[in-house]
Amino acid sequence: MPKSTLHRRLSRPFEKFSALNKQHKIAIAGVSTLGAAAIALSAVPGGATTVAGGTPAVAAKPVAAEQSQTRDLHATLSSPLTSDKVKLDAIAAKQKAAAKQKAADAAKKAAAERRAAESRSAKKAADRSAKRPQMETVAAKTYRNNLDGWIRQSLDIMHAKGIPGSYHGLHKNIMRESSGNPRAINGWDINAVNGVPSKGLLQVIPPTFSTYHVKGTSWNIYDPVANITAAANYAAHRYGTIDNVNSAY
Numbered sequence: 237m238p239k240s241t242l243h244r245r246l247s248r249p250f251e252k253f254s255a256l257n258k259q260h261k262i263a264i265a266g267v268s269t270l271g272a273a274a275i276a277l278s279a280v281p282g283g284a285t286t287v288a289g290g291t292p293a294v295a296a297k298p299v300a301a302e303q304s305q306t307r308d309l310h311a312t313l314s315s316p317l318t319s320d321k322v323k324l325d326a327i328a329a330k331q332k333a334a335a336k337q338k339a340a341d342a343a344k345k346a347a348a349e350r351r352a353a354e355s356r357s358a359k360k361a362a363d364r365s366a367k368r369p370q371m372e373t374v375a376a377k378t379y380r381n382n383l384d385g386w387i388r389q390s391l392d393i394m395h396a397k398g399i400p401g402s403y404h405g406l407h408k409n410i411m412r413e414s415s416g417n418p419r420a421i422n423g424w425d426i427n428a429v430n431g432v433p434s435k436g437l438l439q440v441i442p443p444t445f446s447t448y449h450v451k452g453t454s455w456n457i458y459d460p461v462a463n464i465t466a467a468a469n470y471a472a473h474r475y476g477t478i479d480n481v482n483s484a485y
Contacts, residue, residue: 393465444470
């Protein structure tokens with residue numbers, strides 16, 4: 237077989253292979269182009285348009301969606317921080333409420349203690365007031381400056397000192413001894429002869445007056461109350477009571 241014929245026969249398979257390779261390349265290029273276009277289309281948001289030169293123009297709606305997605309992402313990222321803040325606020329609110337309740341309890345306790353103290357003070361004042369009138373009545377009691385007043389004042393002192401005697405017993409002896417004259421002096425009896433005359437309402441001699449003087453009264457033998465109480469004290473020791481004396485004593 238001639239060489240040129242053999243060469244053509246041998247080269248045909250290579251030509252076919254070469255042609256096939258070109259077709260594959262074209263097909264692959266087409267697939268690549270379609271894939272790139274698909275990728276480009278998938279990257280372009282729905283509703284996008286193109287401008288001159290094939291550059292896609294992004295519509296406003298997809299931008300808003302992207303902004304919404306950004307806000308959602310921000311909310312997702314910030315939600316843990318928000319949750320922590322809520323927890324901290326709740327803890328702070330509880331602490332504030334507890335402090336307020338503690339202050340209220342302290343104020344309530346202080347008020348109760350103050351009322352109790354006031355009650356105790358009022359009770360003590362009431363007790364003092366209950367005791368005071370009796371003492372004030374004695375201290376504030378007044379007597380007339382006459383025989384009736386002298387006898388009544390002497391009786392109060394005698395009863396306070398435990399010296400027996402009555403108004404009648406004092407009055408009858410006073411009238412017999414001095415006729416009610418606190419300055420009366422006996423200048424004729426044995427006592428006068430001995431230099432110690434009887435003096436005052438109940439005619440007491442100075443030694444007897446000094447011995448039976450009642451504490452708290454005057455040391456003046458002519459003082460009506462001092463003279464009566466000293467004479468009544470002497471009569472109580474000697475006769476049991478002034479009421480038992482019916483004559484000179």
